[in-house]
Amino acid sequence: MSEFSLALNEDQVTLQKWIHEFAVDVIRPNAEEWDEREEFPWPIVTQAAEIGLYGWEFMAEVMMNDPTGISTVMAIEEIFWGDAGIGMALMGSGLAAAGIAASGTPEQLMEWVPQCYGTAEDVQVGAFCASEPDAGSDVNGYRTSARYDQAADEWVLNGTKAWITNGGIANIHVVVAVVDPELGSKGHASFVIPPGTPGLSMGQKYKKHGIRASHTAEVVLDDVRVPGHCLLGGKDKLDERLARVREGKSGNAQAAMQTFEATRPAVGAQALGIARAATEYATEYAKERHAFGKPIIMNQGIAFMLADMATEVEATRALIWRAAWLGKQRAFRNAEGSMAKLKAGRVATWTTERAMQVLGGYGYTREYPVERWHRDAKIHDIFEGTEQIQQLVISRAISGLRIE
Numbered sequence: 001m002s003e004f005s006l007a008l009n010e011d012q013v014t015l016q017k018w019i020h021e022f023a024v025d026v027i028r029p030n031a032e033e034w035d036e037r038e039e040f041p042w043p044i045v046t047q048a049a050e051i052g053l054y055g056w057e058f059m060a061e062v063m064m065n066d067p068t069g070i071s072t073v074m075a076i077e078e079i080f081w082g083d084a085g086i087g088m089a090l091m092g093s094g095l096a097a098a099g100i101a102a103s104g105t106p107e108q109l110m111e112w113v114p115q116c117y118g119t120a121e122d123v124q125v126g127a128f129c130a131s132e133p134d135a136g137s138d139v140n141g142y143r144t145s146a147r148y149d150q151a152a153d154e155w156v157l158n159g160t161k162a163w164i165t166n167g168g169i170a171n172i173h174v175v176v177a178v179v180d181p182e183l184g185s186k187g188h189a190s191f192v193i194p195p196g197t198p199g200l201s202m203g204q205k206y207k208k209h210g211i212r213a214s215h216t217a218e219v220v221l222d223d224v225r226v227p228g229h230c231l232l233g234g235k236d237k238l239d240e241r242l243a244r245v246r247e248g249k250s251g252n253a254q255a256a257m258q259t260f261e262a263t264r265p266a267v268g269a270q271a272l273g274i275a276r277a278a279t280e281y282a283t284e285y286a287k288e289r290h291a292f293g294k295p296i297i298m299n300q301g302i303a304f305m306l307a308d309m310a311t312e313v314e315a316t317r318a319l320i321w322r323a324a325w326l327g328k329q330r331a332f333r334n335a336e337g338s339m340a341k342l343k344a345g346r347v348a349t350w351t352t353e354r355a356m357q358v359l360g361g362y363g364y365t366r367e368y369p370v371e372r373w374h375r376d377a378k379i380h381d382i383f384e385g386t387e388q389i390q391q392l393v394i395s396r397a398i399s400g401l402r403i404e
Contacts, residue, residue, distance in 0.1 A: 168202020
């Protein structure tokens with residue numbers, strides 16, 4: 001186990017500067033346009049792929065070769081400092097890759113993860129499909145079914161998934177489905193839907209409050225047939241797990257929650273990037289904006305607000321980095337990943353609202369980016385486990401009780 005430290009090594013400092021430059025030069029100048037268009041920013045993602053910032057090799061290098069776990073959340077913070085909508089477009093495939101990594105065999109990782117990203121010449125995206133129209137936080141409420149056709153060695157999937165990042169436009173869809181309804185969330189399994197598989201289609205595309213450059217849509221599965229090897233982890237492992245559960249023995253955490261738990265510090269880092277952007281922008285604005293003959297930051301009402309914002313950003317980063325380190329060591333004790341995500345979502349929403357207050361009427365207009373950051377921040381209180389779900393996870397962890 002590595003020793004926890006907030007000091008970045010030389011490689012991490014270089015990585016941070018490289019991503020920050022891309023955020024300054026490419027992401028921020030294009031953020032307003034793609035927010036207004038509400039379309040997936042393929043040209044920006046392609047530029048990222050061309051320099052090696054988008055792709056499975058980059059994710060593998062940052063995530064797998066860093067014993068601290070900090071490189072990933074540091075990189076995400078810089079990208080989302082640039083823009084959250086474009087950031088989600090760049091990072092959304094990572095959720096599909098995480099879904100494959102959480103349940104798949106090494107062979108499945110090698111086969112499917114690269115296809116979530118494509119190449120610089122042929123950029124692709126991946127989608128992780130868990131939530132449903134009537135079941136988000138309630139994973140026991142999933143209804144999408146997977147039935148095994150033994151004669152053909154195929155799985156047949158039917159159902160509708162909702163709120164799916166890259167849903168319908170993805171090359172690879174990773175779908176969580178119910179294989180045994182009587183076992184609740186323990187009866188779930190994850191499947192890879194290869195590109196071009198008949199029966200998979202995009203339902204409605206959602207018009208969102210924020211992160212509008214990220215594509216979010218329903219995914220409809222109508223008698224989707226996939227070969228047996230598309231079951232992540234394989235059928236033997238699934239059968240063994242289901243048998244243990246039926247006997248009353250503990251089974252592994254179900255598929256969706258395995259993925260969410262692994263990604264919560266990263267989601268916190270997304271929110272942190274937004275919060276930091278708003279805090280820095282509001283501070284610079286307050287130093288330049290004059291009222292009553294002096295910069296408005298000279299007034300305690302403004303200065304103290306900015307001081308609180310900066311303090312919350314720093315505290316949030318410390319919480320996220322520690323959670324990322326603990327996650328890498330597989331050493332979560334008291335739901336530290338959920339703590340980081342809970343804190344970061346609250347701080348992003350609060351700091352962006354405060355930034356609008358510092359800018360006054362200008363902050364409420366689209367001529368300044370803080371209103372967009374405010375819209376982008378709110379989703380981090382909602383997706384991958386709402387604020388209240390994080391509180392539930394944390395309270396159960398610290399109490400050891402099944403709090404409902």
